[in-house]
Amino acid sequence: MEYPTWNNTAGNYDFVPLLDGNRGGVNENSPVYEGKINLKLHSESPVYVGSGQETMIDGRLCRALIRNADGFPILPGSSIKGVVRTIAQSVSYSGSCAELLRIYTDNRGKEKLGYFSNTDCKCLVCTMLGCMGTSSRVYFSDFKATGSDTEIINALKPFSVSDSYTIKQKYFIQDKPKGFKFYPMGDVRNALGSVPTECVKAGTTFIGEVVYKGITERHLEILCFSLGLDGSFPLRVGGNKPGFFGVVRPEILSFTCYSSGSYKNLKIHDLSEESKQMDPVKLASEYGKNDSDVCRNIDKLRDILNRKV
Numbered sequence: 001m002e003y004p005t006w007n008n009t010a011g012n013y014d015f016v017p018l019l020d021g022n023r024g025g026v027n028e029n030s031p032v033y034e035g036k037i038n039l040k041l042h043s044e045s046p047v048y049v050g051s052g053q054e055t056m057i058d059g060r061l062c063r064a065l066i067r068n069a070d071g072f073p074i075l076p077g078s079s080i081k082g083v084v085r086t087i088a089q090s091v092s093y094s095g096s097c098a099e100l101l102r103i104y105t106d107n108r109g110k111e112k113l114g115y116f117s118n119t120d121c122k123c124l125v126c127t128m129l130g131c132m133g134t135s136s137r138v139y140f141s142d143f144k145a146t147g148s149d150t151e152i153i154n155a156l157k158p159f160s161v162s163d164s165y166t167i168k169q170k171y172f173i174q175d176k177p178k179g180f181k182f183y184p185m186g187d188v189r190n191a192l193g194s195v196p197t198e199c200v201k202a203g204t205t206f207i208g209e210v211v212y213k214g215i216t217e218r219h220l221e222i223l224c225f226s227l228g229l230d231g232s233f234p235l236r237v238g239g240n241k242p243g244f245f246g247v248v249r250p251e252i253l254s255f256t257c258y259s260s261g262s263y264k265n266l267k268i269h270d271l272s273e274e275s276k277q278m279d280p281v282k283l284a285s286e287y288g289k290n291d292s293d294v295c296r297n298i299d300k301l302r303d304i305l306n307r308k309v
């Protein structure tokens with residue numbers, strides 16, 4: 001869950017609008033696939049995913065990176081999944097189930113702000129990544145740093161939801177959320193704050209895998225798109241995005257894909273079968289092609305993620 005942040009750089013985030021409606025669900029008789037994508041993520045700016053603990057480094061108390069048992073920094077699978085879900089929701093008809101800041105009226109009739117969990121939903125994203133009542137068909141491993149070069153940078157201070165008037169102006173048009181928030185890129189030195197933060201240095205790579213079981217070709221398209229596999233935008237992972245952290249670009253190390261029955265009737269693939277000749281880059285660039293509303297959101301998403309401020 002991402003909380004709103006006050007920024008010291010003007011205009012350093014923007015919104016991809018919500019697409020409402022029920023288009024784009026899943027035909028339960030569609031053929032489905034299973035397989036694995038091995039990926040390497042190349043960081044182009046410092047990366048910080050916090051462990052929730054603080055540590056003394058060079059005499060300063062710093063927010064500490066999350067590491068695996070071998071001491072290497074990692075991007076947890078849940079964090080990568082969150083990145084993929086947000087992108088996928090922003091370019092599909094997921095406006096009604098997305099976990100966004102929303103205005104609601106409490107039982108005393110008072111207006112409040114809060115996040116809501118997804119409910120049992122049949123949209124393209126929830127039928128792939130799961131939600132309350134539906135399990136996920138895609139599994140993300142932790143992505144492990146191949147080096148452990150870290151540095152301390154004073155990151156911007158995150159704030160919690162407190163001033164509802166300011167938040168309403170920033171996040172809503174009337175009572176409707178503006179949409180999914182994304183950050184452009186920029187020079188880390190132009191957005192320094194006051195929170196000493198241990199981060200992985202720019203130039204570090206992370207290796208991990210994405211395993212999928214029982215997803216349709218359209219799911220595969222939006223999955224490959226949302227992992228940035230067509231190379232048309234960088235992903236943004238971890239914390240301090242307003243401070244330009246977390247710019248990573250994916251490299252595909254390997255891709256396998258096998259038939260595995262239909263969406264409602266999964267079969268384990270025949271081990272003698274050869275991997276299907278599907279191209280993840282092509283799958284990513286096919287996504288949304290025939291839907292002008294989706295295309296408009298894809299253009300907007302690319303525009304924000306490639307913007308330099």
Ligand SMILES: [Zn+2]
Nearest residue numbers: 097121123126
């Ligand atoms: Zn949904």
